[in-house]
Amino acid sequence: MDLLRIATAGSVDDGKSTLIGRLLFDSKAIFTDQLEAVEKTSRERGSEFTDLALLTDGLRAEREQGITIDVAYRYFATPKRKFIVADTPGHIQYTRNMVTGASTSDLSIVLVDARKGMVEQSRRHTFLVSLLAVSHLVVAVNKMDLVDWSEEVYDEIRQEFVDYATRLNIADITVIPLSALTGDNVVNRSLNMPWYEGPSLMHHLENVQVASDRNMVDVRFPVQCVIRPHSNEFHDYRGYAGQVASGVLKKGDEVIVLPSGLPSTIKEVSTADGPVAEAFPPMSVTIRLEDDIDVSRGDMIVRPNNQPIVAQDLEAMVCWMSEKPLQAGQKLAIKHTTQSARTLVKGLRYALDINTLHRNETATQLCLNEIGRVTLRTTKPLLADEYRRNRSTGGFILIDEATNNTVAAGMILEAS
Template sequence: MDLLRIATAGSVDDGKSTLIGRLLFDSKAIFSDQLDAVEKTSTERGSEYTDLALLTDGLRAEREQGITIDVAYRYFATPKRKFIIADTPGHIQYTRNMVTGASTSDLSIVLVDARKGMVEQSRRHAFLVSLLKVPHLVVAVNKMDLVDWSEEAFEEIRNEFADYASRLNIADVQVIPVSALTGDNVVSRSENMPWYQGSSLMHHLENVQIASDSNLVDVRFPVQYVIRPHSNDYHDYRGYAGQVASGVLKPGDEVVVLPSGLPSTIKEISTADGPVEAAYPPMSVTIRLNDDVDVSRGDMIVRPNNQPMVAQNFEAMVCWMSDRPMRVGQKLAIKQTTKSARALVKGLRYGLNINTLHRDEEAGSLSLNEIGRITMRTTQPLLADAYQRNRTTGGFILIDEMTNDTVAAGMIIEGS
């Protein structure tokens, strides 16, 4: 079975955690003792119903406040597919957590309260889904039970979102009316909304096509670790371990090691279970080459006629994640694939208004959760692609060297 990575998003109290709890409950993906614990906690809190949100809101602060703070990952499977769900926060102050959860997702679910319609966070999260190049988006119009299952309320939200999404770069958008509290249209079709002829949320998650979303054209293998066993039985063994970022690698393929440019051919590809005939994303493998070339962590194995850009100067979109504003001239550490270097913020082209998508070219800095386009220079060349072409080699994080805090997530646009 293939694996679908999902991230939820939306404003506060839109019901993200409850929706995930309903998916787990109705698909029989939780144990009886987990359900007993949730029922007990719900009773102690005076709830009239079993609060399924407690299945994901695990932090004490989350339960006390009734909000999601940290990204909670839940794993479950149906007969058709395996799933990893990242339940991300809705508060604007935790937008950085949402970026973290969505950055590796195949599909994002943005919840919208049927009573409130599109709000600022709905637009913010939809824009971030577009910015992070998540291939599939589901807009779940939740709490339909509180608007008497109104088709008019649903259509109004769908039209409003379609107008906003027309200015974004999202290839696949589905809008589904649901009630996470009652389970309508979550796993099973709803009898309360006969006017809706589409699939339930679970049916869509089980059948959405994701195989074609991987970049199988550009071979990119960032080397994470060089394996040299200290044993007489393996004194000639040299393997290069890492995760395939894109493309397909096979024994016998001609490759080039960057940044040195030294050529070789693949001798063997293996996993923990032994040799394999091919490696493709997101497999973690060890590659052996026929030639004894100089390869170390941060290098990249690619095809001779299909290479990434080697850039020290580049432009990128960044989501600022620190309480301290970003300023031009700031020096930071950068982590991109398995490469680490130091970087300088050379300039801020513009800040971006999430609601209007207006570019503020007069912006002098970026504050917490703000998004903007910057120019950077690194001390060492990066082996990168534009984020739109390759989310792995085009993404990076910036780190404050004094505190070791991650202060920004970035997406490379172009470089030189």
């Protein structure tokens, strides 16, 4: 079975946690004692329904306020597919948490309250989904039970989303009317909305095709570590372990190692279970080469005629995650694939208002949760691709060396 990574998004009280709880409950993915604990807490609060949001909102502050603060990850499976769901917060001050949850997702679910329609946070999160190059977007029009299952309300919200999304770069948009509280159109088709002819949410999640979203053309294998077993049986063994970022690797392929540029041929590709015919993203493998050449952590194995950009100057969009603002002249550490370096923030091109998509070119700093375009200069060359082409080799994080805190997530727009 393949794996689908999902991130939820939407405004506060749109029902993200309840929806995930409903998916877990209706797909029989929670234990009896978990359900009993949630039912008990719901009764103590005087709720008419079992509050399924309690399955994901585990922090005491979340339960007291009835909101999501941290990113909660939940795992479940159906006979067709395995799922990892990131329940991300809706508050504007937790934008950095939403970026963290969506950065590794194949699909994002943006919830909309049917009574309110598309609000500011809906636009904000839809833009972030586009910025993070998430290929598939599901707009879940929730709380349809509170608008009498109105087709007119659904059509109005669907059209508004489609019009807004044409300004962004989202390849696949699906709009589904549902009620997370009652379960209509979540796992099973709803009898209350006979006018809706599309799939239920679970049916769509089980069948959406994501394998073609991965870059299978550009071979990129960042070396994470060199394996040299100290035993007589493997005294000549030298393997290079890491996760395939993109492309397909197999025995006999001609490759070169960057940044040295030394050529070789793949002798063997293996996993923990032994040799495999080929490796593709996101497999973690060990590669052996025919030639005994110098390869170390941070190097990258690629094809001779398809190489990344070797760059020290980067144009990038960053989401700032620190209380202390980002300013030009700042020195930070940068972590890109398996490589680490130091970088100078040469300039701030503009800060972006992600509600209006307006660029503030007079901005002198980026504050917490703000997004902007910056120019960076690294102390050593990075082996990079544009983020739109390759999320693995086009993304990076910035680290404050004084505190060792991650202060920004970045996406490379241009490299030279």
